[in-house]
Amino acid sequence: MSSTFLRYIAQRVVQCILVIFIGITITFLVPRFSPTDPVEAAVNRAMMMGQYSHPDAVRMMKEALTKMYGLDGTLGQQYIRFWKGLLSGDLGPSLSSFPKPVMSLIRTSLPWTAGLLLVSAIISWTVGNLLGCLAGYFGNQRWSQVIGMIAMALHPIPYYIMAFVLLVALAYVIPVFPIGGAVDIGLKPSLGWIYISSLLRHAFLPALSLVLIGVGGWFIGMRTLVTNVVAEDYVTYAKYAGVSDRTIMYQYVMKNALLPQITGLAMQIGLIFNGALITEYVFSYPGLGYLAYNAIFTGDYSLIMGVAIFSIVGVSLAVLLIDLAYPLFDPRVKYQ
Amino acid sequence: MLKVENLKAYYQTEMYGVSRNVRAVDGVSLELQKNEVYGIAGESSCGKTTLIRTLFGAFDPPLRVVEGTVTYSLDGESVDVTKIQGERLRQIRWKQVSYILQGSMSLLNPVRKIRKTFWDFTRAHEPITDAEKFEAMARNHLNRLGLPAQVLDSYPHQLSGGMKQRVAIALATLFEPKVILADEPTTALDVIVQRGVLQLLKRIQRETQSTLVIVTHDMGIHANIADRVAIMYAGRIVEEGRVKHIFGDPLHPYTKHLIESLPKIGDKSTRTSIPGAPPNLGDPPPGCRFHPRCPYAEPICRRESPHLAAVANDRRVACFLVTTKENAHVS
16 A cells, blocks of 8 residues: 555545535535425415414424424524534434434335345446447447347337336236335345345336346447447557457457446446436335435425435445546556 | 559448449559568558558458459468458468558557557467466567567556557567568657667568568658658559669659658758649549649540559659650659
């Protein structure tokens, strides 16, 4: 470990922390400057029930809500309190499922989303890039053109249509897969076969829909990258020198073409913390996207902020990870 | 060593039902001896690179050899590289005929150490049984070319432009090929580095008694290194001869212009350029291809195209003005 290496890492880590700090600060400020007042909105919702409330009761309700939202005191006081809570893992109670804390809601949703999206991102990245590389390298062969056409046909299908078609076809018309949920109702988490198989069966369709769309995107990107790299002088030179096709494809073409795709994968993994709203909605999958969707519809400010904070942290950590790992893939980027 | 006869290599493209022939090499004949440096000169897009690629048997569609032969005599056996393919071609390449392609800055894989590239290029022709032996061979080869063995541990981006080109040359000469084809080996290098690279090429050529074909638009390089020079214009050789004859007494009007355009020490007069632009090779002019720009063009030049005819020993020229007047100088 040289000092330049350590300095490289320290610099990136500090940068990452700074980005997270600024991002979270903005998430803190935006709802506070927005014209809609969450307290007012909650009171109005309660009043809409049509009951008569005593003005004192309304005032007390407002005070209680203001305190619960952490909106009492000056902006500076709120900010300090917000960070104190955040650092001790407390994001306040969720309003829509009061009094459950936001943290515990996120904690139950996160593993589902993370598992689903991580696995499907990795599968689609690997398959898409491998096929894209082959198709770009053997561009004028029949099979590569067929794969290209399939990818071209799959890629532009709007995701929600793909998801619905899969759901209707494979869960309703031919009911091989469950219509929704993450596991069969009533099953307790365990490492037993029944639980795992139920989990896999439920995850299959959402994962398939994500993979089908994802593969198309990675494929098209990789094929273009490879077609460009194949035309590079060093590839021609190696070809003329009689270097074997295998070596040229993996060491000369793929290694160079894959560099931007590695960045893409890390970004995709960072976005896991956003959840996959449409997937989770269509397949009633209890992930972060679904949680965020409900939070928006019920005006659950603290939950929206909680999800946003996770997303900021996720993307920033992914970027940090690429920065740290990139010199391993590209010798032109050095730890300095 | 190498005999090229009436070689025609066209880029044949078809787009929206319209086929187009770009006659990049259109009837080139030449003969190369063992242990000589042959220079091919000409302006951009005159077919130099296409010619040298065809000499290497490297023509992929849309480039096609329409006519003619490129025959090497290797170990008493004659091989026409326009006819062979696949494994047979692979065996000849690098061991017998090497090709340093244009673009010295980008001939090396940016994410691979030079050692690995040496390994790949070596293994393509000889099985590597012993890593230590390979290491010794690579170091020895670099040493002989006067390059530091540390380059093996470098990535291309850590080397200077001149060093990259030298490494590319080292890669091309791993197996002491009998013919080395070099396409613009010094373009994009400054003159000092150019000199080093040329000396390296020349030294390799002399030590291995090989044939070196060097393609460049830079007449200064030809004057320095070549034994014989061919001047190409619009896909054809218009003049060929010993370097001192070409420079001292150019016969073809195009060659004359080319030589006159070179600056001379002490001569401060303005250099004139040839009027007009080189012809479109998709639709070359009839007759002599130079006639639209030639100040001496006569009616016959517009109708018929002159053959590259021997006018003296080691001297060929394709111009009616020269061949009809039998060695008479055009003035």
